[in-house]
Amino acid sequence: MSSGLISYEDTDLELSHSSQLRYKIHQVIALKMEELPIKPSGIFMQQDFITPEHEQKLIHIFENELEWPTRPGRLSLHYGYTFSYKTFGIDEETPFKPFPEWLVPLLPTTEGRPPDQVCLQQYAPGTGIPPHVDTHGPFDQLYSLSLGSPLFMQFANKETGEKIEVDLLPRSMMQMSGDSRLHWTHGIKSRKTDTLPDGTVRLRQLRWSLTYRWLRKGAECECGNEKLCDTAQRRKGIEREYRWKQYEEDAKAPQS
Template sequence: MSESVIKRKGVETGIRGLILLEGFLTEAEERSLLRAVDGKGWDSLSKRRVQHHGYAFDYKVRGVNPREKIGPLPRFVEPIVLRLKALEDVGQEFDQLTVNEYVPGVGLSPHVDTHSMFTNVLASVSLAGHTVMEFRRGEEKQALLLPRRSALILSGEARYAWRHYIPHRKTDPLEEGRAVPRPTRRVSFTFRRIQVNPCNCDWPGECDTRKNEQLKILPRVEDAYVRRMYDAIAPHFSSTRFSRWPKVVEFLNSIDKGSVVADIGCGNGKYLSTRNDCMFLASDLSVGLVNVCVEKSFDAVAADGLNCPYRDSSCDAAICIAVVH
């Protein structure tokens, strides 16, 4: 993917639903907001400091729990929220705010904000310094300068279909390719509005709602074409699967004596006799293969590897060789 020319105007990106408003804040407003946010408590991530208001942001799911509101947005952002709401391309009042502090070399990994968690419009306001944000959709890539005190509005295609990120670097090629150092500090205010209904957007490729709908079909497909097949061929399959992978054996031999080991997707149980001084908990989706294990005097149960019948922290080690395939 070739390096993109850094655009200075939102319209130059050609991305529908992307609007860049320069000079959205005055210098006085910027100073006031920075002073107010610095008076609040910061949380530290691995490389940057953050604050969450309204609802706590969960980075694992890139969303929030709508039932766990931590309070209203701070009063010092009320004028900004109302100004954004008055924009024709926004038209809604935000109820979640994430404040990020960036220092040179720290960026943001490529992502699309989770479709089902938030509404159609996101807004991000830049304070204390500029940055270059890049947008990706398949092989397409656009780079846009976000000036200090500007507001970036993402809706529709820009919000749902394009991944956005900030490259992890200390300089940006802003002036005829010449590297310009990033400011010593940049603070972003990202405003969102949560939603509780599934997403029905026109961009299923990045949509968690559509992907979850597809996942509901997978168990039926697996049952029809995988589990039933293995049940039917289990004895023959077992007779052709007897060699143990050296690296798996090496791993099992490295485990402490007396350990409890889960073998998820144990097949015909060829690894269950590797260590007589360990306890193996074996399971497989195929009842036919579980019966093969039982005939060999191994303890095994029929269970789905995605829903193991073991409590958390009950095993010292686990293997799932099917995943390695």
């Protein structure tokens, strides 16, 4: 099973935001993402979304031309709408930020429109991200482009205890949909090495990722998962503070 993915180049792409920006891009490339034959369902992968040469140019920009926060750990920069770490949705008080020139050729599109929010993250060696599910209500599609060092992302089912690790290789584009997007958590363990299936120990180095998010029409999810879906929780009367507390407790839980 495959999912179409288009990287827009060589066409006028008009963004439906208040900025009314029009990007001129130079080539249209249609790609095929293949669904991984694993559980959870809905993980689609496209290897070599860009060339190694393109990747090195991007890394040079990341390391020399961008202004990163000055603090340890995982660092983030936002384009388009800004992601809110308080609500796990859109920061409505921050204006839409135009996509920089280097980002435009990297924009995947589904349903003929660019993403509404893009987050560039830098992972220092040993840095991870707690197991979580991106909020269901605000966001629909979810893609991620990996650059730099490879590492494993773990998907987990809290109900069954099932866990599986997916190797995120440099230049790979991943889409999470269906069960992998809505009913399993995903996270990256904080460690400096990964052990491959053949027993090889792989050292982690500096890594970057681009996460692409599209706003969900109506901002309501109908999956009904009361443990992981913010829409279902709100309808059930579960307070936001409780949901955030549960998220924090999950983040502190040991990852096996």
